[in-house]
């Protein structure tokens with residue numbers, strides 16, 4: 001967190017999401033179960049709560065709870081969600097924000113209006129928007145509620161007109177799915193920070209954070225929701241309702257590095273290939289003599305394969321991951337995070353003993369995990385450990401939907417690469433260059449956000465790092 005004031009702290013916690021969203025309009029299909037399987041594929045984008053809202057045209061029902069998709073839903077409760085339009089959400093929150101009332105989709109229910117909305121991103125002017133919501137009794141600390149009421153309060157009667165009117169007041173990163181009783185909506189901020197794709201399931205449409213969910217449910221990829229585009233799906237098919245602002249793509253470079261699943265396609269590139277390319281480029285930029293190239297599983301695997309193929313050093317596994325432990329990056333408490341590393345990876349001593357090993361990972365955030373990994377490998381008899389990181393040092397926090405710790409906890413914000421090497425007690429440490437990462441992504445520099453590496457934010461976030469608060473509405 002970047003905040004000292006407790007009220008601001010709570011609000012900030014709720015603003016920080018990195019989530020998975022899914023929507024479907026398919027009369028005659030079991031939309032709840034299809035959404036369940038899609039959310040299952042998007043589980044990596046949020047592991048703290050899950051929710052599905054379904055409408056049968058008259059009633060909108062929802063199931064939302066804390067926990068993984070498999071623990072929130074079961075045959076019995078999914079069978080109660082009958083209808084033809086559905087949206088779903090996997091949520092990821094920071095400490096204190098992971099409470100039941102913040103679980104999405106957010107449901108707005110008044111005498112005349114019913115609406116469900118699920119959101120991946122971070123509305124940087126949520127504070128300003130919240131102040132304009134007079135006569136609204138807020139029940140959550142989430143910016144999703146602010147977003148939903150901002151749409152509800154917007155001029156005009158129909159939801160599509162309300163969305164068009166409200167969307168231009170939103171600033172920040174958002175990939176949104178929403179549904180009324182009879183229609184599905186999806187829209188994306190003009191910068192397109194977070195992914196959002198359209199798929200086709202038979203004669204119907206679905207919308208998803210990532211393409212991996214399309215494949216799971218047997219849908220085919222149609223196209224991306226273009227940055228700033230607002231779409232509506234109903235019995236007449238898919239319609240583009242409008243454009244929020246001129247598109248100015250600043251896609252999150254970190255999606256390629258870590259956030260997206262390797263089998264998803266982002267902007268035409270398979271994420272696995274991007275990570276593999278980044279490993280190849282890193283091997284050219286920072287070669288080293290070693291017996292074995294290994295990954296920190298699973299996020300470093302694709303890049304380690306690339307590093308091994310270019311360096312000619314054999315690829316092997318040295319760490320076995322307990323796949324039932326959550327990502328350490330998203331554990332909220334430091335002491336849990338440290339414990340998490342010990343129970344997450346088990347080194348194979350018979351392979352490690354006496355070897356010089358290159359360990360490849362996607363990124364280093366706080367350095368705690370990598371320090372523990374080096375420690376357990378050395379205790380297992382490794383001669384030398386060379387760390388290769390397939391992204392540049394993360395020096396700046398994200399304000400666009402990725403939960404990063406406060407700046408001073410980002411190890412690269414305060415330490416040089418050599419100081420980090422000493423901290424993690426590695427024999428060498430090298431990062432991929434920014435130009436190398438951009439080259440690996442095959443995207444143009446101007447179409448990417450790389451602010452957590454460079455500090456150059458595509459939107460003026462007006463964040464006061466000394467006071468740890470948003471000072472005023474972003475421009």
Ligand code: SF4
Nearest residue numbers: 252253254398449452
């Ligand atoms: S600051 Fe980093 S994590 Fe955030 S959107 Fe930009 S590239 Fe992605």
